[in-house]
Amino acid sequence: MSVRVRFAPSPTGQVHIGNIRAAIFNWLFARHAGGSFLLRVEDTDRERSTPEAIRTLLSVMEWLGLDADEPPVYQSTRTARHLAVAEAMVASGAATRENRDGKGECIVCRMPAEGKVEFTDAVKGRIRKRAEDTQDFVIVRSDGSPVFHLANVVDDHDMGITHVIRGDDHVENTFKHLQIFKAMGVEPPVYAHLPMIVNHMGKPYSKRDGAAFVGDFQEQGYLPDALFNFLALLGWAPGDDREILSRQEMIDAFSLERCKSSAARFDLRKLLWMNGEYLRNLPRPVVEAEFRRRLQIAGLDAGTLPDATWNGVLDQMIPRTRVFGDVPGNCIYFFTENYPFDPKAVDKRLRPDGVVALLQEVAQAFEALPAFTVESSETALRALGEARGLGIGMLVHPVRVAVSGVGEGPGLFELLTLLGRERVCARLRRADKALQTTAN
RNA sequence: GCGCCCAUCGUCUAUCGGUUAGGACACAAGGUUUUCAUCCUUGUAAGCGGGGUUCGACUCCCCGUGGGCGUGCCA
Known part of the structure; x- marks a missing residue:
């Protein structure tokens, strides 16, 4: 059976660095196996899942070269199917109707009452807990809407997903998801949980720690290939001493077995270095175009300089650039008498x-x-x-x-x-x- | 509280019982004799603690400690 993996973000308007890292690992895994990489937009939160948010998601993926092999699946279009599965679960006794906290009737998936629940995670190994430590959980709210766990599992099944590669924060959910697969009477996919990306304090990396969204890095002038390479090396290593790897090299070397299971700190200085490496390997015309664009954003016009001067500026400033966002600040004195003094x-x-x-x-x-x-x-x-x-x-x-x-x-x-x-x-x-x- | 997971230089990591514990970022020093950057050379720096298992543990097991995650009719 050929490999099918998916990236299943919920569009919030911004794509977190940890999420896109999961997407990268999925993509790498699919490409390595010659399988399919799919996108499922979990847009059931109508408040946040605006068309604009979805556009942002798609453009970020395109920017990073994370091409999907099939059109995206929109979860919001699949509610009827989710509910049908829930009804079937009620019919089979895998789920029951309950009225919790007097909010009206909801559907609850039952967890085993005794014994052990366990699964083998492709990166973490065997994970198990006693059935007593699990809890029944709601799969359809009293307002009739399906809950994440249900929708996620049903969609994974219907999309023929063979491997679910996602963040560490989902390990506990896996017991629930496996239970739904069991109730559906189908084979579950292989699960693989990736370590979290944390900040210098060991806390989940967030906006407070600086650039946390892909869009931030894009704005600051990081190169997609550099960000991709850097993120790929957070929780994974090719096994030899290579640090700078082409897409193909990463694809060739990638495997779940080589993924680490401990959290990785996000080190901006290393990203900066890597970006400089990529930047210096870019064709001159590409760099020049980006220099012009960056200057223009800052209100500086490269066209005001004679060609010879402009080329000289590039000769001098390209090797001194690590990230394009620095260009205007570094070059300003070539353009105006109003340059700032340090x-x-x-x-x-x-x-x-x-x-x-x-x-x-x-x-x-x-x-x-x-x-x-x-x-x-x-x-x-x-x-x-x-x-x-x-x-x-x-x-x-x-x-x-x-x-x-x-x-x-x-x-x-x-x-x-x-x-x-x-x-x-x-x-x-x-x-x-x-x-x-x-x-x- | 309970459950699950994790633990090698400051950081990212290699090591799948036997290595002077390797590489990269960062840092420091030197060279390229104006700076910075690039480039080259060199250096500092690590197996959380305690028990086992073994001829031999960073590596396997147990107990601590620390951290993360989970414990929603959020995703």
Whole structure:
């Protein structure tokens, strides 16, 4: 029998990182086995399951390349079938009608009264508990609507799901789900429970911990392949020392047996590193397009720079970019005279006595140059340093901060030539302004 | 409270009884002699505690401890 797995999120408008990780594992498992990866939209909560929320879900999956092999199944369309199964369960005695808390009649699935209930989880191994520790549970509310457990199981069955790969938080539910399968008289799928993704405190990773939704990472300029790779390595490892893996490599290496069963902390720094790795392997035109887009969002227009300058900016800034969201902030001084000054850099490099006056001399020296190039500007600066008995660093750093506002960035002379003599000298001449704007 | 699950460097992980416990991120140091980034080299750093089983345990078992999850007419 060929493998069929599903991702069954309830659309809430945002897709949590832990949920999408489950989707990734399902996808990887299906692709590895040559089976099918399906999507079931659990949209029974009509309040939250808006068309907009469903669009978000679909677009997130597309962004990450999680392609489903069949059209999505919408759970809300299947209520009649869920209810029919419940009725059959009542008829067979597997479920009973009860009136709990005087809310009217609901349908309750009965758990075994004695013995053990158990199953073998494909990642956690054998899981069992005594029947006394289980409780009967409602499958149809008194208002006639099916409960999650019922709908979930019936749909899994009807969709021919062979493996249910989902979050750890569902292990307890599995006993209930198995009971419904038993009542239906059908073979249950294999269950596999994935460890949770937690924060630095060991608590479930949430919005409070920073970016928690796929959309957040998308906005911040992370690459889908990087996020995919990073998430795949949370709770799974290929078994060798590879960290950066292509989709195909992940597909080839993936197995449930290699999934861990302990929780994984979400380490943003490693994601950042990995994103940088992917980013530097992107074709130049792709990176350029994204640079333009990011700048535009921030109100900066790459088109205002001459082509040669723009290309130089890319040469210098691409290797210094780990995530696209940083682009506008890192590049702003190429586009406007209104670039911000980093107070720390100003205090260290511009505020010391004599620096501002020295920068006037630098401007003068630059203006006297027949041509303003990487070589000539360096020669001029070195000459001035020698004339004043100053180490080159005493000039380089203040100049950098004066013309860019920050203490790091491209090689200084590349930076200067990209900016052009006019802007450089103007910025040097009004370096004192920076002292006021960042006054301490 | 009760039930279930989990436990290797700060973090992600390898190890499926015998290893100097490996890799990656992060961090530190050095080189590429202006910064930052990239790149290269090096370094710091781990088996929760206690009992067993075994010739031998990170690895198997038990008990603690810690953490997570569950315990809804939520999903």
